[in-house]
Amino acid sequence: MLDLFSHAIDQARTEITHLRAELEQHNHRYYVLDDPTISDAEYDQLFRNLQALEAQYPELLTPDSPTQRVGSKPVSAFAEVQHRTAMLSLNNAFSDGEVLAFDARIREALGVDEVEYAVEPKFDGLAITLTYQNGVFVQGATRGDGATGEEVTENLRTVRAIPLRLDAPSPLTIEPAPTPVRPELVEGQGTSSVHASTAHASTGSARAVDFLEVRGEVLMFKADFAKLNAAQQDKGEKAFANPRNAAAGSLRQLDSRITAKRRLSFFAYGVGLCDGAILPTQHAAQMAWLKTLGLPVTDLCRVVRGAQGLLDYYRDIGEQRASLPFDIDGVVYKVNDLAQQAQLGFVSRAPRWAIAHKFPAEEAETTLLAIDVQVGRTGAITPVARLSPVQVGGVVVTNATLHNEDEIRRKDIHIGDTVIVRRAGDVIPEVARVVLEKRPADAVQFVMPTHCECGAHLAKQADEAVWRCTGGLSCAAQRKEALRHFASRRAMNIEGLGDKLVEQLVDEARIHTPADIYTLSLDALITLPRMGEKSAQNLLAAIAHSRATTLARFIFALGIRNVGESTAKDLAQHFGTLDALLEANFDRLQQVRDVGPIVAQSMVDFLAENHNRAVIDQLRQHVAWQEQTVAEHLPLSGLTFVLTGTLPTLTRDEAKAKLEALGAKVSGSVSKKTHYVVAGEDAGSKLEKAQALGVAVLDEAGLVGMLSGGNLE
Ligand code: IVH
Secondary structure (H helix, E strand, C coil): CHHHHHHHHHHHHHHHHHHHHHHHHHHHHHHHCCCCCCCHHHHHHHHHHHHHHHHHCHHHCCCCCHHHHHCCCCCCCCCEEECCCCCCCCCEECCHHHHHHHHHHHHHHHCCCCCEEEEEEEECCEEEEEEEECCEEEEEEECCCCCEEEECHHHHHCCCCCCCECCCCCHHHECCCCCCCCCCCCCCCCEECCCCCCCCCCCCCCCCCCEEEEEEEEECCHHHHHHHHHHHHHCCCCCCCCHHHHHHHHHCCCCHHHHHHCCCEEEEEEEEEEECECCCCEHHHHHHHHHHCCCCCCCCCEEEEHHHHHHHHHHHHHHHHHHCCCCEEEEEEEECEHHHHHHHCEECCEECCEEEEECCCCEEEEEEEEEEEEECCCCEEEEEEEEEEEEECCEEEEEEECCCHHHHHHHCCEECCEEEEECCCCCCCEEEEECHHHCCCCCEECCCCCECCCCCEEEECCCCCCEEECCHHHCHHHHHHHHHHHHCCCCCCCCCCCHHHHHHHHHCCCCCCHHHHCCCCHHHHHCCCCCCHHHHHHHHHHHHHHCEECHHHHHHHCCCCCCCHHHHHHHHHHHCCHHHHHHCCHHHHHCCCCCCHHHHHHHHHHHHCHHHHHHHHHHHCCCEECCCCCCCCCCCCCCEEEEECECCCCCHHHHHHHHHHCCCEEECCCCCCCCEEEECECCCHHHHHHHHHCCEEECHHHHHHHHHHCCCC
8 A cells, every 4th residue: 555655756756847848848947048948838748737636735835837937925025135255246347348448457457458348238237146956946136235135036936938947957067976075155256166176977867966156137027017017007007117117026026926917037147156067268258158057148258359349239229229129228248258356356346357338228218298188998097198209218218108197206206397208129118207306387277178089977996096997888089999909919910900090980970889890892892991901801811811710819809907918818728618708707707817806896887788798799709719619627638658568458549549548648758757668568769768768657557557547427
């Protein structure tokens, strides 16, 4: 009995190890390489399989499991962390002249004619340090004052780009012996502590680095920032000023479950203390080495020579800046060779061997001419500043968001004021602050209108900052926004049905609800101003094309408050059919992953409106998707099997059919991703490979046991 149990737990352990490695690999592909190889649904299935196993064997649950990325219970304060090596800052250069002087100082100090530099973007986020022990992420901390930071391990665990377990480095870079001494406290970046290691025979299996500190930056991608702010605004909560503030606010949450919902990212840019590895002796090579461990390192890093190389890089990255997916505020130049770095040393808290070359701020001064209000798809009213045109970060800006009435008050913005406009990448420009000294005598205070342009009055909930139009779908402005959203790329993806056309169609009363889009005729379209027959035909083709969609897109397209793209996907996956979703009540909705009371209430409110139900009914006559009956978690789903050799009674096809009926995938070749190899007589290389990779091997009896355990009949 005991034996059976220990066999079961051994099997569970193997499977858990496989699932974790597989999930982390998909995380890396998705969040770091931006190149996923499985669908979200497949990922979720693997995730649930792991959760189920961990629930069954709680003793096997460890903090490095991908299931632990969802956050844990709140803490009352962050603990202090004493950094083992100081987290330094960088001196800044703002002009080419300062860069030339930096290079000249270094050449002089080193007594060389030309210096090789590693050059990198300067990420606009927060510096952190990650500690890995034997390859497992054990602690993360903010920079703080450089000597003492705050422990934010649980929050960092939720950042998908941060590996919870590092890949083993190439055997060439690992010190052969288990290290007998404690890490020495060595100043500086990337100093591998040296110790007398006794040569040990290699065990053949890859060994993790004993101890590694990784320095890098936590940041929020522009797209994630935009989504977060849209959601904040929808909820009537404060919008963040820029991605850096959003990243900082998210990282410093005492409740890591909140951090888990914010999409933070991470890039490594240095090594702190390292023990048990033979580190490359050049900075760029160290970064490449970190990459081999699975750490995200931007591929914007280069190695250049001399001051001209630095300035060329600065221009090159400057040109790419606006189109990069994350904010940078400059570039960083580092002497590439670590021996040269050591020779140069530090002045106070900054290294002599590095400098940050900053970009000019993306801010500009202009006049605020007027404040208009815009009506959003859910009726939210956003005040917008009309500005005297001004160049900000290479783009002419004429409008800027003022977020909401409270923000206008808080920033004390008057019409006629001289204001500072800020733009960060593709984020909507905003009015950062007023230049009070320049306020003209005739500047006027903004008064929030009491009514929407549709005539309905505006209302505000006591705990919200946002005013909303009460007109619902009788408000043309809301209808336009709802239709724009419905047709947008990530919703029904109707190419050609852009802002202008929606405006015309609504103004000319051709369409009222999204369902009307599907009844538009060629005759009706070509009577519109500036609409030729060809464009009309293209539009009709795009509309026809959108008829075949997915349930997730359809739900997202409905434009339900607080139901974004990923929630829509979760809802579609959970309920499988539209009918199931329409029948769900508040409690059922809350059973969906990531759906809490706010989203559930939004759904309930939306579905309680008869006109919304009516639109859904009409739309169902025009659009279609593959309905899924939610496969009630098949017992072997998420598991991959490989069959090899001749089984005593089952043919290969029979075994395959039985496995697939229980949700398993049957693959032809063995890899790290294989969960089980079923081996019969004369099993050849596949069995050997399974043994080499440590994949569990079953015989027919084992397979049959597993199939019957799965209640097939
Ligand atoms: S290296 C000893 N590299 O800049 C050098 N820092 O002012 C330590 N930063 O707190 C820093 N991108 O938050 C380095 N590629 C990069 C960076 C970078 C952004 C930030 C970091 C640090 C600040 C220093």
